[in-house]
Amino acid sequence: MYGDPATIRKILTELGDTWAVVGLSNNQDRAAYGVARVLQRFGKRVIPVHPKAETVHGEPGYASLADIPFKVDVVDVFVNSKLAGPVADQAAAVGAEAVWFQLGVIDEAAYARTREAGLTMVMDRCPAIEIPAL
Numbered sequence: 001m002y003g004d005p006a007t008i009r010k011i012l013t014e015l016g017d018t019w020a021v022v023g024l025s026n027n028q029d030r031a032a033y034g035v036a037r038v039l040q041r042f043g044k045r046v047i048p049v050h051p052k053a054e055t056v057h058g059e060p061g062y063a064s065l066a067d068i069p070f071k072v073d074v075v076d077v078f079v080n081s082k083l084a085g086p087v088a089d090q091a092a093a094v095g096a097e098a099v100w101f102q103l104g105v106i107d108e109a110a111y112a113r114t115r116e117a118g119l120t121m122v123m124d125r126c127p128a129i130e131i132p133a134l
Helices: 005-013 031-041 081-093 108-116 127-133
Strands: 018-022 045-049 074-077 098-101 120-122
Touching: 005 098, 005 120, 005 127, 018 031, 031 045, 031 127, 074 081, 081 098, 081 108, 098 108, 108 120
Parallel strands: 018 045, 018 074, 074 098, 098 120
Antiparallel strands: none
16 A cells, blocks of 8 residues: 555665664664665665664664665654654755555555655565565
8 A cells, every 4th residue: 555566676775785774783583784784685784773872684773764864765664653753854955756554554645645746656565575475
């Protein structure tokens, strides 16, 4: 419903390889850790965004999207649905091409705002599940 195959393919193959993963830390028990590793295996540069600003999978982390000193193509969101909307707004503000809300992260108003702002968006899907199918 929030991620047709053409949109998923576009984000994963056409919109760039620099992904900011919001909520990514060194906690190996969290889904973001494993998903980031899969994205790296498929050639994506994964930038951790977390208040701790930890280095994860060899990439230095940043406390917020606004702190990243280079262009991010896709913002992958691993935060609670109640916090996801502001992250999508920040993604638009920093010039990202796309926003990806992970499985279970749903905010229909943010989805509409983000698409109206011209960004491509997928919601309630996981790129680590989708990318091997390409």
